[in-house]
Amino acid sequence: MRYYLSRVAGSALLCLLLFMLADWWWPLPEPERVRSVLILAQDRTPLRAFADSEGVWRYPVTLDEVSPLYVDALLTYEDRWFYQHPGINPFALVRAGWQWLQGGRVISGGSTLTMQVARILDPHERTVSGKIQQMFRALQLEWHYSKTDILTFYLNLAPFGGPIEGVQTASFAWLRKPALALSHAEAALLAVLPQAPSRLRPDRYPELAQRYRDKVLRRMATQGRWSEDTVADAMHEPVMRLRFQQPMKAPLFAERMKTRAFADKVSRLQTTLDANIQWAVDNVLRTRVNSLPEKASAGLLVVENKTGYVRAYAGSADFHNAERFGHVDMVQAVRSPGSTLKPFLYGMALDDGLLHSASLLSDVPIKLHDYAPQNFFRHFSGAVSVAQALQQSLNVPAVDILQRLTPGVFVARLRHGGVVVSFPQHAEPNLSVILGGAGTTLEDLVRGFTALARGGISIKPRFVEEDPLEERRMLSAGAAWIIQETLRAIPPPEGSINAAGVAWKTGTSYGFRDAWAIGVSDNYTVGVWTGRPDGTPLPGSLGGAAAGPILFDVFRALPKQSGMNARRRPASVTQTDICWPLGESAAQTAPEHCYVRQQAWILNGNVPPTLPHFQQYSWSAGLQTYWINPATGLRVTAACNAPARESRQVAQWPLELQPWLASTLLEKIRLPAFDSSCPPGSEYQSGKQLAIRQLDASTRLYLPNVAVGQLSNGVTLDLLADGGEGEYFWLVNGEAIGVDAARSGLRHTFTRAGDYELTVFDTAGAVDKVNIRVISQP
Numbered sequence: 001m002r003y004y005l006s007r008v009a010g011s012a013l014l015c016l017l018l019f020m021l022a023d024w025w026w027p028l029p030e031p032e033r034v035r036s037v038l039i040l041a042q043d044r045t046p047l048r049a050f051a052d053s054e055g056v057w058r059y060p061v062t063l064d065e066v067s068p069l070y071v072d073a074l075l076t077y078e079d080r081w082f083y084q085h086p087g088i089n090p091f092a093l094v095r096a097g098w099q100w101l102q103g104g105r106v107i108s109g110g111s112t113l114t115m116q117v118a119r120i121l122d123p124h125e126r127t128v129s130g131k132i133q134q135m136f137r138a139l140q141l142e143w144h145y146s147k148t149d150i151l152t153f154y155l156n157l158a159p160f161g162g163p164i165e166g167v168q169t170a171s172f173a174w175l176r177k178p179a180l181a182l183s184h185a186e187a188a189l190l191a192v193l194p195q196a197p198s199r200l201r202p203d204r205y206p207e208l209a210q211r212y213r214d215k216v217l218r219r220m221a222t223q224g225r226w227s228e229d230t231v232a233d234a235m236h237e238p239v240m241r242l243r244f245q246q247p248m249k250a251p252l253f254a255e256r257m258k259t260r261a262f263a264d265k266v267s268r269l270q271t272t273l274d275a276n277i278q279w280a281v282d283n284v285l286r287t288r289v290n291s292l293p294e295k296a297s298a299g300l301l302v303v304e305n306k307t308g309y310v311r312a313y314a315g316s317a318d319f320h321n322a323e324r325f326g327h328v329d330m331v332q333a334v335r336s337p338g339s340t341l342k343p344f345l346y347g348m349a350l351d352d353g354l355l356h357s358a359s360l361l362s363d364v365p366i367k368l369h370d371y372a373p374q375n376f377f378r379h380f381s382g383a384v385s386v387a388q389a390l391q392q393s394l395n396v397p398a399v400d401i402l403q404r405l406t407p408g409v410f411v412a413r414l415r416h417g418g419v420v421v422s423f424p425q426h427a428e429p430n431l432s433v434i435l436g437g438a439g440t441t442l443e444d445l446v447r448g449f450t451a452l453a454r455g456g457i458s459i460k461p462r463f464v465e466e467d468p469l470e471e472r473r474m475l476s477a478g479a480a481w482i483i484q485e486t487l488r489a490i491p492p493p494e495g496s497i498n499a500a501g502v503a504w505k506t507g508t509s510y511g512f513r514d515a516w517a518i519g520v521s522d523n524y525t526v527g528v529w530t531g532r533p534d535g536t537p538l539p540g541s542l543g544g545a546a547a548g549p550i551l552f553d554v555f556r557a558l559p560k561q562s563g564m565n566a567r568r569r570p571a572s573v574t575q576t577d578i579c580w581p582l583g584e585s586a587a588q589t590a591p592e593h594c595y596v597r598q599q600a601w602i603l604n605g606n607v608p609p610t611l612p613h614f615q616q617y618s619w620s621a622g623l624q625t626y627w628i629n630p631a632t633g634l635r636v637t638a639a640c641n642a643p644a645r646e647s648r649q650v651a652q653w654p655l656e657l658q659p660w661l662a663s664t665l666l667e668k669i670r671l672p673a674f675d676s677s678c679p680p681g682s683e684y685q686s687g688k689q690l691a692i693r694q695l696d697a698s699t700r701l702y703l704p705n706v707a708v709g710q711l712s713n714g715v716t717l718d719l720l721a722d723g724g725e726g727e728y729f730w731l732v733n734g735e736a737i738g739v740d741a742a743r744s745g746l747r748h749t750f751t752r753a754g755d756y757e758l759t760v761f762d763t764a765g766a767v768d769k770v771n772i773r774v775i776s777q778p
Contacts, residue, residue: 048254087138161201252315272309280557299330308459338507358600365735382660417474456480478572496552506543517547583610593651634675690724690766714751726763
């Protein structure tokens with residue numbers, strides 16, 4: 001007996017060694033090879049699938065993502081002894097062979113699920129040698145993998161008709177639902193389809209598919225797996241003829257993620273996209289796309305402030321519309337940001353102690369070297385606060401502040417905060433960057449704006465949960481809060497409601513090529529771009545009107561969540577009253593010097609005074625001291641013979657603002673006339689009113705005739721004034737053209753026809769204006 005046992009053991013060991021040698025010589029094909037790729041939302045909803053090189057579609061799943069009803073039907077119908085056999089069921093093989101010999105045809109197959117997986121991995125002909133090959137591969141599978149692994153391979157590799165592989169693909173293709181949500185009837189249908197996937201395709205042969213499905217259902221009842229009542233109900237459920245349709249949610253985002261999936265060698269990638277939010281965003285774009293101009297598209301990004309997770313991503317307005325360049329991803333495209341960088345500029349100026357929210361700024365014509373910025377609507381407002389300048393997106397005050405910070409420093413701080421600003425090759429940052437004279441992406445802009453809701457710290461958008469958390473300091477918590485409060489006060493577009501308390505900013509690039517709207521709520525930051533991807537202009541397309549309504553539609557569709565306490569005022573921010581024109585706190589300003597009272601948010605208790613104007617000659621904001629004769633109240637100097645002198649002070653507005661001031665404000669800063677004790681002479685003209693000489697509303701100047709193609713030299717005019725005090729400051733159409741220090745006249749040349757407003761003001765605050773017309777001769 002011992003001899004026979006040793007012979008058996010030796011034979012078994014020899015067989016094992018031979019099998020191991022064969023396993024080494026003929027290795028098993030890789031079951032987990034990446035062929036097709038599936039991109040999923042956070043809840044595993046398929047966003048988009050990408051077929052392999054042979055056009056096969058597969059949505060990979062794990063065992064826990066498939067309904068237990070399907071697994072029960074599959075194992076009961078195909079391989080009841082799956083968990084007991086070693087990959088080959090000898091009893092099933094003998095039974096199948098005996099039935100074949102008796103009937104002359106195959107009545108029941110002898111293949112186990114493991115053998116079916118083996119044949120998928122290593123196809124063979126239906127011959128005896130092919131069967132032996134299949135059994136060897138089945139043993140290899142059982143040798144290298146667990147039963148759960150092998151069952152998972154089947155779930156992903158089984159053929160279901162046409163280019164469809166795997167139960168998840170089949171479930172979405174034929175039933176429009178995930179495999180986890182199958183009914184009893186649906187589970188039975190998918191269990192039988194791989195037996196004859198071409199003959200049983202529900203989209204072509206629903207009646208035949210239903211007949212085979214019912215066969216599975218009856219077996220489930222016979223085997224006692226499902227109750228008779230359950231099976232009877234399932235048989236009443238018809239098999240629907242549905243066409244196979246690929247999921248196409250966030251197609252450009254999915255395409256972007258496909259590259260990552262292939263690089264990581266994974267067959268599916270679960271992203272941070274929220275399927276419900278993505279659906280809402282797609283619905284907004286479907287509603288709004290027809291209102292976009294011809295060939296215009298849109299880009300849209302929704303980021304969760306707390307985590308940085310990208311919850312919705314629309315790279316274009318209509319992926320399938322070639323005329324709208326639907327294949328171009330505008331979330332990643334580098335475009336001119338227009339005025340969307342202004343919140344960061346004012347926030348940085350707050351942090352640097354240059355400003356508070358009500359600091360006095362001058363919205364007047366300026367010229368910096370050869371650069372003369374204009375406001376979008378070509379008019380100027382004069383005296384404005386920081387809050388007004390930001391809310392109205394005024395260009396001139398922004399350029400003024402930028403030249404104080406310097407463009408290079410501003411761009412460097414933007415990049416540190418996560419907003420990469422690019423320039424043409426060999427170009428350096430300049431003042432135009434704050435008005436859109438650079439390039440950035442919607443993705444980077446959204447990243448920067450998250451800082452407003454996150455205490456000044458931006459967060460990089462994260463596309464999968466495994467992405468590292470990357471945060472950058474953009475502003476202090478106090479500056480971010482002040483800027484957010486300022487932007488929240490901007491009214492929404494006509495027809496929209498700001499129920500979520502959105503702080504938002506628009507932007508329109510030069511030539512109407514880009515229209516932006518970026519908004520921040522407690523929970524989300526949303527960015528919208530509209531325009532033509534090829535860069536052709538869309539005249540009249542403004543950020544507020546083109547992108548703004550889309551932005552607020554999206555915020556209205558977002559789920560309501562508890563906030564991050566983004567609106568809780570930091571301890572570094574306090575509120576105080578300040579006075580114009582000095583800009584200091586009302587508590588530290590004499591009442592007679594407080595001409596306009598403003599409420600301001602200040603940072604770290606700092607109340608910076610009004611900034612000096614960059615053009616030194618026009619600086620006069622501050623306290624100006626003069627002397628009066630106490631007996632008459634009139635002004636005197638050291639040259640006057642007044643018996644006594646008393647000093648007085650007046651708070652002066654910046655001179656460049658005086659043409660825009662109301663007469664009541666001008667009256668407050670006008671110095672008294674000189675006392676009669678002063679010596680006679682032009683310096684002491686005792687109250688003679690400032691007036692422009694020789695010009696009035698009837699004045700007409702005529703440009704000289706020139707030959708066709710030649711430029712006109714224009715018509716030159718001497719600008720003269722009388723009265724007033726000190727130097728004369730001249731402006732043409734609100735733009736400073738020079739200073740007449742000697743009061744002898746200032747020469748100016750008009751080269752274009754049109755209406756012109758001439759303004760002169762003096763050091764004592766007197767102003768005079770005249771309108772003239774320049775005409776081209778016929």
